[in-house]
Amino acid sequence: MARFTLIALFGSLLAGIASAAPVPVKLELAARANATGTFTEQDYSAFQISDGVGGTAVDEANAVFVDPFDGVDLSTVSSDTVEAINTMREAAESAETDDFDPQIDAATGATADALSVGKTKNKVLKLTGEIQAINIKIAQAQASGADTSDLEDSLNEEQTKLNTNIAADKANAGKTSQGVA
Template identity: 50%
Template sequence: MRFSSTLLLIGLTTSVFAAPLDNAYHKRAAVLTTRAYADFQISDGVAGNALAEVQAKFPIDETDLANVDPADVSIISDARTTAESAETDAFNPAIAAASGAAATALQNGKIKNKVLKLKLEVLQLQIEQAQGSDNAAKITTETTKLNTNIALDKKAAGQASQSVAFTG
C-alpha cells in the first residue's frame, strides 16, 4: 500500500512538471499608453534614424508577438490610422504650400511619418499573424513599402526634418 501511494505521488508530481504551461502565464501586460499624435510623432529633428525612433516610441517585444496584449494592438492600430491621417490631411497640403528648405524639411518629416505608419502597420500584421491570422502576403507588401521609406530616410540623414500641427 505504501509503495503504491509513493508511486502515485511521484507520478502526479512528474505530470505537473511535464504538463505544458498555459499561455496565460506568458501573457504580458500592456506596455503602451494612448497618446496624442503630437506625443508619438517622430517627424521633428533630423532625418536618418526614423526606424529606431519608432521602436523607441512603441517598445513592443518583437521576439514574442503571439503574446502582445490586445490593448497594445489597439493602440498600435489607432496610432497607425492617425499617422496616415496626418500624412494625407496635414503633410501633403503643407508640402504643397511650402518651397525651398521648408519644403525639404516637411518632405523629410513626411518620410519619417511614413516609416512610423508603415512600421506600425507591419507590426500589427505580424502580431495578428503570430496570433493565428494569415497575413503573409500583406506583410510582404507593407514591408517592401517600409524598407523603401527607411532607405529614403537614411538617404536624407542629417537633414532637417519638420513635423506638422495635427490633432489626432
C-alpha cells in the first residue's frame, strides 16, 4: 500500500510538472494528518442520528464513521481509533436493545412510529460503524500479507444487514424520527 501511495504521489508530481500546476502535496499531508486524529470517540448522545426525519441515515452514519477517514490509508489507522469505533458502535447497539426496544414496546401511535423510524436509523449507524471497523481490519491485514477471507465474509454479512436497513430507512423518508439519547 505504501508503494502505491508513493507511486501515486510521484505520478501527481510528474503531472504537476507537465501541466505547470502546483503539486497537491498539501492534500497528501492533510490525508496523513487525518489518520492521526480527526476521529474522536464520543458519547452516544453526541453522535446519535435518530432524531429528525427518516430517509437520511446513510449520509448521517457516514458522517460519523466513514467521512473522517476520507483520503486516509485505512491500514495506518491506530488500534486506539479502531477501539473508539468499536466502543461507539457498541453504544449504538446498546441503545437499540436497552432503550429503543423497551420504549417502542411501551409507546403507542405516533410516538411508537417515530421511535421505530429512529431505531432503523440507529441500526444504519451501528452497522456503518461495524463495517468501517471491518474495512480497517481488512486493510491492515492486507498490508501485512495476512489472509482476509474471514474478515471479508463478515463484511459481506454486515453489508447485507446494512443494505436492508438503508432500504427501510429510505422507505421512511420524511417521517418523523425520534431518538432515545
